[in-house]
Amino acid sequence: MKNKYTIKDIKEILVNQTPSDEILQELSEDTRAGVKKLLVQYQQRQIKQQALIAKFHQKEFLEKPFWDHDLLVAGVDEVGRGPLAGPVVTAAVILPAQNTLYEVDDSKKLSAIKRSELYRQICEQAIDISVAIGSPQLIDTENIYHATELTMGDSINRLYVKPNHILVDAMTIPVAIPQTKLIKGDAKSLSIGAASIVAKVARDRLMTMYSHLYPEFGFERNDGYGTKEHLLALEQFGRTKIHRLSFSPVRKVNNLYSK
Known part of the structure; x- marks a missing residue:
């Protein structure tokens, strides 16, 4: 047959x-x-x-108790605490109870292609998203930890809707909203994982833009971290306007980038 x-x-x-x-x-x-x-x-x-x-x-277990009572919960995370150059970037994401973000995870576990794909999905499905930037000057003035907390506060305050609760990855945000602080929250919470992806994609794109201003440093590859390429360029060409003067390898460099 x-x-x-x-x-x-x-x-x-x-x-x-x-x-x-x-x-x-x-x-x-x-x-x-x-x-x-x-x-x-x-x-x-x-x-x-x-x-x-x-x-x-x-x-979803951290968000579900809030969703079951029609409450809004925001996940907050940061990217860029360790680099020698560039800002720290934070994101706040409020997700709906009914979403299909099955592959969301800690941004560090995902490829750049997968992050970009999930970034689009998060933007399509989220109730609200906010991104905030903590400048190198803020980091030098306040120290990286406090600068990150302040920038997380900015990302919450810039949301269009106010969340009833915040889930945050290992930090305390200076806002008058109840919050749950988690260790490795980006791997435990869907909302924090989504925020980590948004923050990572936003910062990577920003560092790629900076790479056009300072092509010698390879920011599109190292994102401002202290790689061998970056340290050699820092020694040869001097520090730029986006370098963190309070970080040891930069503090030792006296000459300024002049190109």
């Missing part, structure tokens, strides 16, 4: 559609090796997706 579907048809069904139980049963009885291979691949994708969704629901 002639097969109902070609291998090409079956690939289209299993990859780009949601096959019915009837079709899956029919395909399971197909003896062609190519069909069997496609079915195995489909089943592996389903197992992976189910594990991803299970992990996603585990990450």
Whole structure:
């Protein structure tokens, strides 16, 4: 008997559609090796997706008590506390209870391509997003820890809607809103994970812009961290307007960037 579907048809069904139980049963009885291979691949994708969704629901447990009472909860995180150059960037993200951000995780665990993809998804689904920048001058004046707290406060204050509660990664934000401080919060909380991605993408794009002003430092590659390339450029060309003077390797450099 002639097969109902070609291998090409079956690939289209299993990859780009949601096959019915009837079709899956029919395909399971197909003896062609190519069909069997496609079915195995489909089943592996389903197992992976189910594990991803299970992990996603585990990450919602901090937000769920608020969502169950129609309350808004903001996740807040920072990027850029360690670099020698550039600002510290913070983000606040308020997510709806019904979202499909299954792959959101600590931004450091994700590739640049995956972060950009998730950044778009977060922007599409979030109730509100705010990004704030703490300048190198603020960092030098206040110290990096306090500058980060102040910048986190800015990101909360710039939200269009006021959250009922804040989830924050290991910091205390100077705002009069109840907050839960978490260690490694970007890996535990969906909202903090989303904020970490937004902050990381925003800062990376900013450092790429700075790389056009100061091409010798490779900011598009090192994001202002003290890599060998960066330290050699600092010694050869001097410190720029975006370097943090309070950080030891920069403090030792007397000459100013003059190009």
